[in-house]
Amino acid sequence: MSPRSLYRFVSIAEAITWSLLIIGMLLKYVVQVGEWGVQIGGFLHGLVFIAYGITAVFVGVNQHWTVRLIAVACLTAIIPFATIPFDRALERRGALDGGWRHTRTSDPRDHTRVSALLRWMLARPLLLAGIMGVALVAIMATLLTIGPPGGVS
Template structure:
């Protein structure tokens, strides 16, 4: 049985849903400062960078939670897509929690479930049993994705 201090898939999802909401607020505030107050591009540049990092991190953690919880592809896509709409990650997290889609702990041990013999499940268990290297790998993925997006340029092109 999980203790109160265990960092469950539900807690991880909740933290990133909240962080995504906070960064939407920063981005919207930056846009207000840029367009309504006229302070220049810097608020959107800073808030946009932070929001972009958290958006990618949210998507990565949603993927990890989706594999752990054995969500179907549509539910995983919905969870990730909720970050595109300002403030939608919080209601999405609450909806998933009410449905029981965030229940349980990390699947670190094989069970009698035949799905546990699949290569993806075996690889996932191996990774989830090693949280520091897993976090490092996710951090590297975050850095590579963010660097690639920065090279491509901002959404809508440069102003």
């Protein structure tokens, strides 16, 4: 899976889970059928929201995005459905072109510790997947412990 296809997959998944959360909110507040729609949609959206942020950082580092562009990518997840037009804008700019940077090049940006760590992690895909999975679970568990946004409804 290329950086482009990974980023696109997760950005579309993030938008889909926004839809699930909004549908859940409509079911709760308009149709008044209970909280189950918000609980399910909110949980799924939370997981994918965090996965999108992790993916944006990882792909951004691989693609040599600026810190500002990585931050903007992460912030698009806050606005419903904004990840898809942002993905298209990245595509037009060529910011998703290229594959994973497994080897060091003459580009000075490939001579940083972050780039070295990226290459080390890319050489160990199972470990990388495990680290990202643990990070996702740890962040989600922390947020569930803190509680829902806006407090208990």
